Amino acid sequence: MIDRLIRMGLTAWFAAVIVFLLFPLIFLVPLSLNESEILSFPPQRWSLRWYQALFTDPSWSSALWLSLKVAVLVTIVSVVVGTAAALAIVRYRLPGASSLYGLSVAPLVVPGIVIALGMFMVFARLQWLESLTTLVLAHCVVAVPYVVVVAAAALRNLDETVERAARVLGAGPWKTFLLVTLPALRPAVVAGAMFAFFASFDDLIITMFVSGAIETLPLRIWNDLNLRLDPTVAAAACVMVAMSMAGLGFAEIVRSRGLRRAKVESA
Structure with a gap:
């Protein structure tokens, strides 16, 4: 009876939290x-x-496509760099691996305004402001840690003897990674890619400091709210929410399929 009441209470609490978040x-x-x-x-x-204005008005559509372009580039760079960093830290056990891991995920706990100010000072001194490359690099600072965290957790749970068996059978390091390690990490890599994509796509603070005249969708929304209250802002926000839900749903589907495949293979 007590267990049933506890389950009902937790269910009600969970439902209340969901309603509060979606309200x-x-x-x-x-x-x-x-x-x-x-x-x-x-x-x-x-x-x-x-919604028509969002996709046809040049000021809105250009900001939307720019955000998508930057987010895709950031995702590609973050997946490559983050997966390689996680592999080096977990599998090759570099000296000071714990410290390196802590440094790699530090942007997740450091206030965004501090990171944005630091990057502004660096890029301003190098005269790299108002550049697409600068914006991609700046967003990678906060996107790569997501991939590192997810990929490192997956590597720690991955049976290392499978990789050793591949090496014993004659596969080199690259072939072992491509045919054994990477397929097992696919759900984690997809999840990390989704986090990296939306970390870039939704970013406002860092973009405000380093973008200059370049205007992404979050920055376009911010500027519009400062000038006037355009209902296009609501449409843009709904599109961003829908994209986030679709991306996270896709990541969850890939993760579930990966778990089922792992159970089948272990059985």
Whole structure:
């Protein structure tokens, strides 16, 4: 009886937390579908005009595609660098591996404003501001740690004897990694890639410091809120939320399939 009450209480608490987190969407979605040029709730007439403006207005569409471009580049760089760093720390046991791991994930705990200010000072001295390459490098600072954390955790749980068996059978280091280690890490790599993508796509603070005249979607939303209250902001926010949910859902599907495959192989 007590266990049942505890389960019911935890279920109710979990449901309350979910409702609290999703409560803003109850207002955000209708606001994005409001035909009026003034944000008002509830909407008097429904329309998709603000979603159309998001994809057709050059100021909005260019910011959206730029954010996507930067996020894709950051994801590629972060997956390569983060996976290699996790492999070096976990498998090759570099001297001071614990310290290196702590340094690699430090951007996750250091306040974003501190990181942004530090990168602004560095890039300003190097005269690298207002560059797509600079923006990608800056976002990688906060995106790579996600890949390192996820990939390192997966490597620690991966049976190392399988890799040793491949080496004994004649496979070299690269072949072992590509045919044995990487397939086993695929769910973790996908999850890390999703985290890295949205760490870049949603970033505002670092972008404000290093982008200059380059305007990503979060920065476009911020500038628009400072000037006027355009309902296109609500549409852009809904698109960002939908993309986040779709990306995390895809990562969860890959992770579940990986777990099922691992259970089948172990059986």
